[in-house]
Amino acid sequence: MDLRLDGKAALVTGATRGIGRATARALAQAGADVIGCYHKDEEAAEAVLRALRETGGKHRMVRADVTRPEDVERLMDACREAGPVDVLVNNVGIDASAPLADLPEEDWQHVIETNLTSAYRVTRAVLPLLSADSSVVTVGSSAAARGVPGRAHYGAAKAGIVGLTRALSKELGPKGVRVNAVAPGIVDTGTPGSGVPAELRARMARMSALGRLVTAEEVAQSVLFLAGDASRYVTGITLNVDGGL
């Protein structure tokens, strides 16, 4: 199976932590030059850049808030300098939890903006830079198909990713651009107390056919598959990376 990305350029949003960092690494190890973006954490960005450079290749990290159109334009300037983009990974997303009765419109908007609209914005901006036979992969979530109480906004945004992916696969397919998504279950960060509550993590691990949570590296391997030639006839899908929920 051809998972190499030698000579290709990849843009990964949210590349300083979790799935984004693991994906940036996996793509760089496969030979791609990576442009990563992040929101605030300069120190983490420098550490990721050092790690990417150990794999060889030309890599860059750009500070850009994908909820801000002007930041995305700046990110595109960096991409333009580097040349055509062969792989876009829309990874940025924020987790959020609130029962509907306590979910103000402002919070709803923020989650939709960060998890769904940012993918539309970055994909649209990068469109003129995409090479022939390029691949767009967006990180969704198993929450879209399963539904999780207290995560109406998150689930709705991630379900939007599924629709965005299918529509764009049809629209961009004739240009040779493939558009897919991955839908991970809860990621095992290895850090107790971080992110999703322990009770929900344990329940999701029990519910999965494989009896455990997924790692960021395992999600990254699925993104790598969708990014390159190994999946050249695959488009419009949302690949569940959830251990069989």
Ligand SMILES: NC(=O)c1ccc[n+]([C@@H]2O[C@H](COP(=O)([O-])OP(=O)(O)OC[C@H]3O[C@@H](n4cnc5c(N)ncnc54)[C@H](OP(=O)(O)O)[C@@H]3O)[C@@H](O)[C@H]2O)c1
């Ligand atoms: N973690 C899970 O269990 C899980 C499960 C299913 C799906 N997902 C999805 O997987 C994706 C990654 O999740 P994760 O948990 O790995 O992420 P994470 O650890 O929270 O990292 C988020 C990354 O995105 C960056 N970021 C956040 N907001 C941004 C913004 N507005 N503009 C630019 N960059 C921004 C962060 O940069 P800074 O550090 O500089 O802020 C960081 O690099 C998300 O779409 C998430 O919904 C996650």
